[in-house]
Amino acid sequence: MIAAVKIFVKRIIIRSLFLVVMASAIGLIVNAVRTPNVDLFGYKPPKQKILEKAKAQAKRQEATITVIGLAKALALQKGGRALFVDARKPSEFASGHIAGAINIPAEDFEAAYATHKASLNGAGDIIAYCSDIECDEAFELAESLRLELGRTIFVFSGGMREYGDKGPVSR
Amino acid sequence: MSKRSARDTIKLILWNRVVATLFRMTVGFVFVYACLDKIVHPDKFAIMVDNYKIVPFVFINLFAVILPWIELVIGLCLILGPFSDAASAVTGSLLVVFIVASAAALFRGLDIACGCFTTTGEGERAGLDVIIRNTFLIAMLGYSFIFDLLRKSPDRKV
Numbered sequence: 001m002i003a004a005v006k007i008f009v010k011r012i013i014i015r016s017l018f019l020v021v022m023a024s025a026i027g028l029i030v031n032a033v034r035t036p037n038v039d040l041f042g043y044k045p046p047k048q049k050i051l052e053k054a055k056a057q058a059k060r061q062e063a064t065i066t067v068i069g070l071a072k073a074l075a076l077q078k079g080g081r082a083l084f085v086d087a088r089k090p091s092e093f094a095s096g097h098i099a100g101a102i103n104i105p106a107e108d109f110e111a112a113y114a115t116h117k118a119s120l121n122g123a124g125d126i127i128a129y130c131s132d133i134e135c136d137e138a139f140e141l142a143e144s145l146r147l148e149l150g151r152t153i154f155v156f157s158g159g160m161r162e163y164g165d166k167g168p169v170s171r
Numbered sequence: 172m173s174k175r176s177a178r179d180t181i182k183l184i185l186w187n188r189v190v191a192t193l194f195r196m197t198v199g200f201v202f203v204y205a206c207l208d209k210i211v212h213p214d215k216f217a218i219m220v221d222n223y224k225i226v227p228f229v230f231i232n233l234f235a236v237i238l239p240w241i242e243l244v245i246g247l248c249l250i251l252g253p254f255s256d257a258a259s260a261v262t263g264s265l266l267v268v269f270i271v272a273s274a275a276a277l278f279r280g281l282d283i284a285c286g287c288f289t290t291t292g293e294g295e296r297a298g299l300d301v302i303i304r305n306t307f308l309i310a311m312l313g314y315s316f317i318f319d320l321l322r323k324s325p326d327r328k329v
Contacts, residue, residue, distance in 0.1 A: 015257030019244055027240035031213065038213045043231040045221055 060150040065142045073127060073156040074167055081124025084156075085116075085145070087137035088130050096160070098129070099168035106130075106137040109144045120149060127154040132161035191318035194311035198262060199249030201308065202242045205288050209239035212290045219286030223272050223297070224279075241265070259316040266305045266312070273301040 031037045044052075068076075076082040077098075084101035086093045093103040102119060104112040113120075120126065126145060130137040142153040156163070163169075209216040217235035220226055226234050241261065248258035269287075276283055276297040285297040295301065 012257055012260050015254055016261050019248065019254060019257055019261055020241055023241040023244035024237045026244070027237045030210075030240070031236045038217070038232050038236055040233045040236060041229050043217055043221065043228055043235075045228070046218060 056150055060147055063146050063151050063153070065139070065146055066152060066154050067157050068127070068154050070156070070158050070162050070166065073163070076125050076127060076154070077167055079124070083119065083123035083126050085126060085128045085141060086130070087128055087141035092131065094171070096169050096171050098160070098163060099170045101170070104141060106140040106144070109141065113144070113148060120145070125154055127156050129156040129159045129163070132159045133157050135159060186318070188318070188322070191315040195249050195255060195259070195315035198308050198312050199246045202246030202262065203250065206239040206242035206246065208289050209235070210243065213239070215290035216286060219284060219290055219292070222281070222283040223276055224281070225272055225275065256316065256319065259312050263309055263312055266309050270302050270305045273297045
């Protein structure tokens with residue numbers, strides 16, 4: 001009788017472990033493939049999340065938009081860590097832009113920003129520009145980038161007209 | 172009707188396979204229903220788990236990811252039948268854990284959502300209601316488990 005009970009208990013334990021392990025494995029696999037997934041050992045209580053949000057907001061408020069001229073723009077370009085961001089339409093960008101620049105049209109910010117997010121995060125100085133001193137797109141773009149990235153954005157106000165052939169141009 | 176046959180009739184009504192299966196399936200459905208919102212929103216469920224102040228921070232997300240799937244698997248086993256003995260054991264253990272967690276919340280005066288069926292934080296509070304319901308579920312599960320156990324035993328009594 002005791003032997004039978006032992007066998008029964010053993011069988012229940014083994015089967016229970018099987019169910020728990022199988023369910024856990026399914027849960028972990030589903031979590032691994034889903035987006036966004038949960039960081040298994042990185043739980044942050046809501047208070048900490050709010051604090052981080054507030055810090056990010058404060059950082060955004062500290063960030064400014066700084067207008068620079070051609071000399072400063074060329075100096076930053078020479079430094080090698082600057083990323084020029086062209087705020088004009090893709091057709092204007094294709095007709096000629098500062099070498100190495102990326103195109104984030106101010107009027108289609110969301111989609112273009114998502115495409116270039118990685119390069120923007122890794123960039124040293126970010127310099128927005130448009131066609132000339134009369135255009136507003138560079139400022140619109142700079143404001144959007146400042147809010148998204150929480151860092152100071154430079155605006156090369158002279159744009160492509162002032163830049164001309166004083167530096168390398170790509171087409 | 173003699174005394175003996177009346178007793179047999181009552182026994183037949185209270186102690187039969189249909190009731191055992193119905194109890195087991197009811198608990199299974201409760202567990203399947205309970206896991207759905209938690210599977211969809213593990214991050215919100217993690218906050219529910221955190222509210223109990225029992226699980227260490229480092230394990231909260233892991234717990235919140237795994238537990239709903241355990242609920243789903245054992246719930247399905249209880250509904251469909253295979254591994255129902257082991258599923259009953261795991262379910263019973265979980266219900267005891269839930270009772271202890273609710274009792275601890277009640278004892279410490281925590282006014283928190285129980286996180287039993289939803290992750291919105293506005294549902295049922297952890298407390299006496301949860302303890303009573305889970306006790307009923309354990310009783311139902313115990314009934315079906317013992318019934319199945321006796322039915323399958325070599326010197327069967329049912």
